[in-house]
Amino acid sequence: MLRDFVGLQYSHFPLFQSFKKTQFHVLAVDDSLPDRKLIERLLKTSSYQVTTVDSGSKALEFLGLQVDKVNKLPISPDQQDIEVNLIITDYCMPGMTGYDLLKKIKGSSYLKDIPVVIMSSENVPSRINRCLEEGAEEFFLKPVQLSDVNKLKPHILKWKSKKHYQHKQLLQSNSLITSSSNNSSSNKRRAADCGVLPDRTRLRLNRCLTTLRIKERQI
Amino acid sequence: MASVALREQLNQLLTSMFAEGLLDQQFQQLQMLQDSGSPGFVAEVITLFCEDSERILTELTKVLEQTIVDYQKLDAYVHQLKGSSSSVGAQNVKLACVQFRQFCEETNKEGCIQALNVVKHEYYHLRNKFEKMLQLEQRIQAYDSKQQN
Numbered sequence: 001m002l003r004d005f006v007g008l009q010y011s012h013f014p015l016f017q018s019f020k021k022t023q024f025h026v027l028a029v030d031d032s033l034p035d036r037k038l039i040e041r042l043l044k045t046s047s048y049q050v051t052t053v054d055s056g057s058k059a060l061e062f063l064g065l066q067v068d069k070v071n072k073l074p075i076s077p078d079q080q081d082i083e084v085n086l087i088i089t090d091y092c093m094p095g096m097t098g099y100d101l102l103k104k105i106k107g108s109s110y111l112k113d114i115p116v117v118i119m120s121s122e123n124v125p126s127r128i129n130r131c132l133e134e135g136a137e138e139f140f141l142k143p144v145q146l147s148d149v150n151k152l153k154p155h156i157l158k159w160k161s162k163k164h165y166q167h168k169q170l171l172q173s174n175s176l177i178t179s180s181s182n183n184s185s186s187n188k189r190r191a192a193d194c195g196v197l198p199d200r201t202r203l204r205l206n207r208c209l210t211t212l213r214i215k216e217r218q219i
Numbered sequence: 220m221a222s223v224a225l226r227e228q229l230n231q232l233l234t235s236m237f238a239e240g241l242l243d244q245q246f247q248q249l250q251m252l253q254d255s256g257s258p259g260f261v262a263e264v265i266t267l268f269c270e271d272s273e274r275i276l277t278e279l280t281k282v283l284e285q286t287i288v289d290y291q292k293l294d295a296y297v298h299q300l301k302g303s304s305s306s307v308g309a310q311n312v313k314l315a316c317v318q319f320r321q322f323c324e325e326t327n328k329e330g331c332i333q334a335l336n337v338v339k340h341e342y343y344h345l346r347n348k349f350e351k352m353l354q355l356e357q358r359i360q361a362y363d364s365k366q367q368n
Contacts (some may be wrong), residue, residue, distance in 0.1 A: 034268040041252050041260055092298065120276045121302045143245050143306045146252075 024156050025049040025082075029059045029089035029101065030119070039088065039119075042149045045067070051084075056096030059087065063111055085115055085156045090142075091120035091127065106135040113163060115155040119144055163188060177214060222362045229355040232348065239311075241345050245309030262356065265302045265349050268307045272342055279335055283328070291300040293331065300338070311341040 026048045028039045036052045043050045053059050063084060087105065091098040098118050105111045108131045118131045121142040128139045140148045236242045255258040273294050282293050301316035315338040322330030 032303050032306070033271050034264055035306050037264050037267055038249070038252075038306050041257060041264075045252055045254075092302075094295075100318075117335070121298075121305060124224060142249070142302065145248065 003113075004127060023047060023049050024085040024153075026152070027059060027062060027084045027087045029054075029056060029087065029093070029098070031055060031090065031093045035090065039144060042185070043088075043145060045146065046149045046152075048152075056093060056098070056101035056104075059089065059101060059203070063087075063105075083162070086115045086117065086152055088117040088119060088140075088152075090132070091118050092122070099127075099134065102131060102134050102136055113159055115159050117152065117155070128182045222359060222366070225355055225359045225362065229359065230354055232355065236348055236352075241309070241311050241348060243308050245305065249308060262353055264307055265353070268303055269346055269349065271303055272300060272312070272346075276335075276339060276342065279338075283332055283335060284360040288326075288328055288331070290323050290326050290331075294320060297323060297338075300362065309342075309345055312338065312345060315341045366368070 026043050027048060028036065028043065030036045030039060030052070031054050033054075036054065039048050040052050053062055062082075079162065087101075089098040089101055097103075098120075102116050102118065103117055105114060112135075114134065115137045117138045117140060118136045119140045119142050120127065123141055131139055138148075138151060233242075237246075249261050249264060277291065279296050279300075282289055282296070297316050297319045301313055301320070304310075304312040305346060315334065319331065319334035319338055322334050
């Protein structure tokens, strides 16, 4: 098992944990119940873990749970990571449209790296262009087919490897700073294994995560 | 073999539904998505579609009963029904919705009332066939599980 510079197992970092996972998690948003059932089946058939919600606001609520976990430090190794690897949303929904939801996601420093795909029953070129310009990866015409769902994996992997690269860069730059102060690490290691980090290590970890977030915003 | 006879009946029913234009190839997509991991998928989607459609038809009726018709609301509901019928492969219902939206756009009340009647007619005709289909499937499943025991 790899140990990084803070004597912490790699698996304690949510990013690396999810990178090891073979099953990706898709959040599907659609106000129509039959359509939700269909998109769920299409995604599950393609081996995705699926969460469905019936509105943009519920989607943000769900994603908000994920943000809280990013802010807090991973205290327990068993802590569940609700990570969403892709969001697929209907365009026409009452209240918050799929386009509104897309804007909110791309406008959030925590959520903007999640790829978003829009679905619509109407083929309106201006609508399609608007969504793509706002950062949507794809625009699917309904009814969505299995061949459409097959197009999702590259987008998920592209964003994941981007995050992984950023994180690796961060670790490398930090290891230059902290390798000199790596004395009495055995105690720290034992504490980390039990899942409780000593205070100084927690502070360093906090700084790492903050720097990562700043780097994300810069891109 | 009763099971063979039942399967034959089911096949004939489905063939006629496709031939009549009640169903299109999207329904075949649904059938392909059903597998051992989700054996009740088609039945589930059909049931959800029917419940959703009846809710929408009730709302459409209410809107058209008003003295002043809210055509935007009307169109929004028809759009919903058009979407879900398209998703399950309910072709005739979908086509009737397309017609209906035309009248909404023209704010033609008489046209809308007639269009709603057509949609209802197509929907209940389809529902009738869906019910027969599900009954046959249940009988086949019951027969198959009895054979296994």
